[in-house]
């Protein structure tokens with residue numbers, strides 16, 4: 001989508017977005033509307049957080065934007081590609097080549113070192129990692145001393161930083177993170193969020209993160225609020241307190 005989104009602070013190119021996106025589960029009386037006519041553009045080179053009460057549609061929106069699930073109706077764009085028109089094979093290639101993922105569970109291979117885990121998806125895809133880029137990611141994530149360690153020899157926070165480095169290693173167009181600090185203590189969570197922040201500010205990456213945590217959202221450039229499957233508001237560079245107070249008005 002080549003839409004340019006104008007904000008009070010900058011003109012931002014859209015990295016991904018949705019137009020009139022709807023997602024329902026089930027049929028008849030049992031139908032659940034998870035997303036209700038969502039239109040949104042996500043800025044390139046920005047860190048966007050998606051917040052909202054439990055069941056508001058955050059994960060559903062992230063899954064649709066990342067090509068992990070098909071919408072009931074509407075369009076989803078990654079750059080200029082309308083991904084709602086792609087078949088399963090096209091979506092698989094798009095996820096492999098153009099998107100990075102960070103999940104709550106780190107999903108590292110236990111028999112491989114941190115360094116091997118970081119470049120594994122690229123090796124599987126038959127791509128040669130850009131060594132300079134991978135080195136800058138590893139340095140930014142603060143893992144240079146740990147590259148020869150296996151996941152079991154790393155703390156949870158270090159494992160999640162390996163997973164984050166893996167997500168960014170192929171220079172994806174966008175990184176989607178689903179509750180990336182959910183399994184971390186607050187200090188490890190802060191380290192991971194600091195890394196995502198630097199990846200955007202210093203390495204010009206694009207990150208979109210679902211979170212329940214107002215403090216985590218305060219690392220973002222923009223926070224989008226969902227309620228009952230709709231976007232109800234957004235804030236730019238809010239403090240944790242501003243996010244927390246707004247979430248209370250949503251009943252969360």
Ligand SMILES: Nc1ncnc2c1ncn2[C@@H]1O[C@H](COP(=O)(O)OP(=O)(O)OP(=O)(O)O)[C@@H](O)[C@H]1O
Nearest residue numbers: 025032033034052053054055056057058059060061
């Ligand atoms: N596979 C599914 N089948 C049926 N209903 C679903 C399915 N996935 C999600 N839903 C429903 O869609 C709505 C939105 O769910 P979603 O997981 O996107 O919310 P969320 O904001 O991410 O919630 P949470 O913060 O609790 O993870 C909820 O009412 C949920 O029960």
